[in-house]
Amino acid sequence: MRLAVARYAVPPGSVDRARCDRCGTPVGLDRPLPALGPAARCPGCRARIGAPPGAVEAALATAVAVLALADGPLGGRAAAAWWLAWAVPLALIDAAVHRLPDRLTYPAAAGVWALLGVAALAGAGPAPWLRATAAGLVLGAGFAATTLLLGRRGFGLGDAKLALGAGALLGWYGWSVLVVGLVLAVSLSALVGLALLAARRVHWSSHLPFGPFLILATALALLLAR
Incomplete structure (x- = not known):
C-alpha cells in the first residue's frame, strides 16, 4: 500500500x-x-x-476494524475487504494530489463485482447481485454526469470510477444503504469544507478531493448496515 x-x-x-x-x-x-x-x-x-x-498503517488499522465490526454474510465481507484494500491507498493519493488512478479504481470495482457474484452463486441469489451492479452503475454514471455538465464544479471522473465499486458494495446491502452512504459522503465533505473556510485554510473556489469522503462514508455505511 x-x-x-x-x-x-x-x-x-x-x-x-x-x-x-x-x-x-x-x-x-x-x-x-x-x-x-x-x-x-x-x-x-x-x-x-x-x-x-504512520498514515497508511493507521488507515489500514481502521479498515480492519470496519471489517471486524461489520455484519453480513462472508461473501459481502470478502468484497468489502477487497475494496478497502484498494481504498486505503486511493484515499491517501487523492488527499495528496487530487488523483484517483485507473490502475487502482478499476481493479477495486472489478473485484467487488466478481466477489459479490460468487456470493450470489454461493446462495445469496441473483437479486442482491443485480441490485449491487445497478447501484454501482447508477452512482458511477451520476458522478460522471456532473463532470460532463458542470466541469470542475462537478465530481471528477476518478470519483465516478471509485463510485463503481463503492456503489456496488453498498447496493448489495440495499438501496437505503446506498443512499445513506451518499448522504454521509456529501455531508462529511460539506462539514470539512466549511471548517476549512472558517479557518481560512481554503478559498470558496477551492476544490476538495471527494474520494476520501466517499471512502470513509462507505465504511461508515457498512457499519450502519449491521
Missing part, C-alpha cells in the same frame, strides 16, 4: 514515481525499508516519500 501511494501520488499527467524526487534512489519492493516502512524515508537522502509516517 505504501508503494502504491509513493508511486501514484504524483500530479495528473506526470510519470509514475519510481525514484526519490530528491536524490534519484530507486524505490520499490526490492528495497522496501525504510521508504516503504512506517518511517517513509528515502534510503539514500532520508527525504520523505509517499504518505506521511
Whole structure:
C-alpha cells in the first residue's frame, strides 16, 4: 500500500514515481525499508516519500476494524475487504494530489463485482447481485454526469470510477444503504469544507478531493448496515 501511494501520488499527467524526487534512489519492493516502512524515508537522502509516517498503517488499522465490526454474510465481507484494500491507498493519493488512478479504481470495482457474484452463486441469489451492479452503475454514471455538465464544479471522473465499486458494495446491502452512504459522503465533505473556510485554510473556489469522503462514508455505511 505504501508503494502504491509513493508511486501514484504524483500530479495528473506526470510519470509514475519510481525514484526519490530528491536524490534519484530507486524505490520499490526490492528495497522496501525504510521508504516503504512506517518511517517513509528515502534510503539514500532520508527525504520523505509517499504518505506521511504512520498514515497508511493507521488507515489500514481502521479498515480492519470496519471489517471486524461489520455484519453480513462472508461473501459481502470478502468484497468489502477487497475494496478497502484498494481504498486505503486511493484515499491517501487523492488527499495528496487530487488523483484517483485507473490502475487502482478499476481493479477495486472489478473485484467487488466478481466477489459479490460468487456470493450470489454461493446462495445469496441473483437479486442482491443485480441490485449491487445497478447501484454501482447508477452512482458511477451520476458522478460522471456532473463532470460532463458542470466541469470542475462537478465530481471528477476518478470519483465516478471509485463510485463503481463503492456503489456496488453498498447496493448489495440495499438501496437505503446506498443512499445513506451518499448522504454521509456529501455531508462529511460539506462539514470539512466549511471548517476549512472558517479557518481560512481554503478559498470558496477551492476544490476538495471527494474520494476520501466517499471512502470513509462507505465504511461508515457498512457499519450502519449491521
